[in-house]
Amino acid sequence: MFLTFAQPLKPHRPLKPRRRRGRLVPxxxxxxxxxxxxxxxxxxxxxxxxxxxxxxxxxxxxxxxxxxxxxxxxxxxxxxxxxxxxxxxxxxxxxxxxxxxxxxxxxxxxxxxxxxxxxxxxxxxxxxxxxxxxxxxxxxxxxxxxxxxxxxxxxxxxxxxxxxxxxxxxxxxxxxxxxxxxxxxxxxxxxxxxxxxxxxxxxxxxYGVEAVATVPKERRLLLTSHDAFNYFGRAYGIEVQGVQGLSTESEAGVQRINDLVDTLVQRKVKAVFVESSVSRKNIDALIEGARSRGHDVVVGGELFSDAMGKTGSYEGTYFGMLDHNITTVTRALGGKADPKGFGGTLEAETIAGESE
Ligand SMILES: [Zn+2]
Missing domain, CATH: 3.40.50.1980 (Nitrogenase molybdenum iron protein domain)
Known part of the structure; x- marks a missing residue:
């Protein structure tokens, strides 16, 4: 489980932690x-x-x-x-x-x-x-x-x-x-x-499994700023698309934005999501692109992708972060979830809910 140091230090060289169950290495x-x-x-x-x-x-x-x-x-x-x-x-x-x-x-x-x-x-x-x-x-x-x-x-x-x-x-x-x-x-x-x-x-x-399952099947598309939700998609049964890739280091290309606008228009997707730790400019470009083709998309809410909410708040805990994400996605895409979430303490105003 410790890092191993057999490799020379190079910029961006991946850490290769040693797998050690139950033993610390001196x-x-x-x-x-x-x-x-x-x-x-x-x-x-x-x-x-x-x-x-x-x-x-x-x-x-x-x-x-x-x-x-x-x-x-x-x-x-x-x-x-x-x-x-x-x-x-x-x-x-x-x-x-x-x-x-x-x-x-x-x-x-x-x-x-x-x-x-x-x-x-x-x-x-x-x-x-x-x-x-x-x-x-x-x-x-x-x-x-x-x-x-x-x-x-x-x-x-x-x-x-x-x-x-x-x-x-x-x-x-x-x-x-x-x-x-x-x-x-x-x-x-x-x-x-x-x-x-x-x-x-x-x-x-x-809770996540049951809540997301209430979203009508054809609407189960989670479109966010970057590819942070592949695990979420697999765990809770929802297709996931990110504008940027797995790391926010590389910029999204125009082609990627255009392809996603096509998806939004063709599938009549109602909501896309911004992330608390990533600039929303790509999401705004998607909404604008869809609007120019006569399809209105809203921001379904802000998700905590790679960072939790404010320190000291419920969303500033891992439990609250995931409760927020599950609840926000479920409600914005037309599923059923209490606006206060599983823990009953989400700030209701941060949950957009279904806009229809
Ligand atoms: Zn990330």
Whole structure:
């Protein structure tokens, strides 16, 4: 589960985390693998003891994106304080750690990131940090058969796995395992927190399946700014199209916009969706394009694709983020869902609902 350092550092080189279930790898051993390390001899033969937490509680955990921070909060409970590096509304594909961010990460005891190349521009930083402290990819324990392979993403799977609640709930295991080994004194607590959280996520997943199923079949098309919802589409039975590709780094071409306008007009699609962390200019171009051909499309709502809502709000939790997305998509496309969502606490005004 740790990063491995056998590869030289190159810009945008993918991290290749080592798969280790239930064992932490002592950093002293890993440092020896890294070619720049000199004069280090592996002397510790007990992997667990080299990495166990020995400071003052709460443990200072650092997480890259909100969804990862939220996982660590839920599993860590009161023993762990989480510092999130990418704020709400920040696009993780484009996020580059500043000097301050690196200092914040270095001030932590343990670091969690999503992986699957989501934090593409932070790869080098994470590799460097992993020389000094434990760094974990939360997606490392996901059943590989659940990952969606992606065209044009350098052979990497689609990273937006949190949009399938059942797949994301497998990331709870990675955090549970990492914290239990880092802080064995509270392992039982982490395990019981993880179990309770998995049960909560299973209910949310079921809500998603049932809610989206109420959208009339021919209307089940989720059109958004970028390709963040492939997992959502597979999990909840809805066709997905993104204007931009898997990463927001590459711009959408005119041809792509024109093709999607064709789809909107031909299928009489009523609503398209903007994303909180991505510019809405492409979605506006689609709406304009459809209108110029005599078909009115509305913005069905703003979805949280790669970043959660405002810190401190319900939508600023992973649970609230997915509740919002499921509820918004269902209602805007003509399905049935309570405007306040599964949790009963969504802000109703953010849910556009069916416009007819
Ligand atoms: Zn994305």
């Amino acid at each position: 950093m002293i051993l890993l440092a020896c693998v890294f070619p720049l390390s000199v004069g280090c001899k592996p002397t510790n033969t007990d992997p667990g003891s080299a990495m166990a937490f020995s400071g003052e509680y709460p443990i200072k955990a650092v997480a890259t994106v909100g969804m990862v921070a939220d996982l660590v909060r839920n599993v860590g409970g009161e023993q762990v304080d989480v510092n999130q590096i990418c704020g709400s509304g920040v696009d993780p594909h484009l996020f580059k750690a500043t000097r301050d961010d690196i200092q914040s990460i270095m001030a932590g005891d343990i670091v969690f990131y999503c992986g699957l190349m989501l934090e593409g521009k932070m790869s080098d930083t994470l590799v460097k940090i992993a020389r000094k402290k434990p760094v974990f990819a939360v997606t490392e324990m996901i059943d590989k058969s659940l990952l969606i392979s992606a065209d044009g993403f350098d052979g990497h799977p689609d990273p937006h796995v949190w949009n399938d609640v059942s797949a994301w709930s497998q990331c709870v295991d990675a955090v549970e395992s990492a914290l239990s080994e880092f802080d064995p004194a509270h392992a039982t607590q982490y395990q019981s927190n993880a179990k309770a959280y998995r049960a909560k996520l299973a209910q949310l997943h079921q």
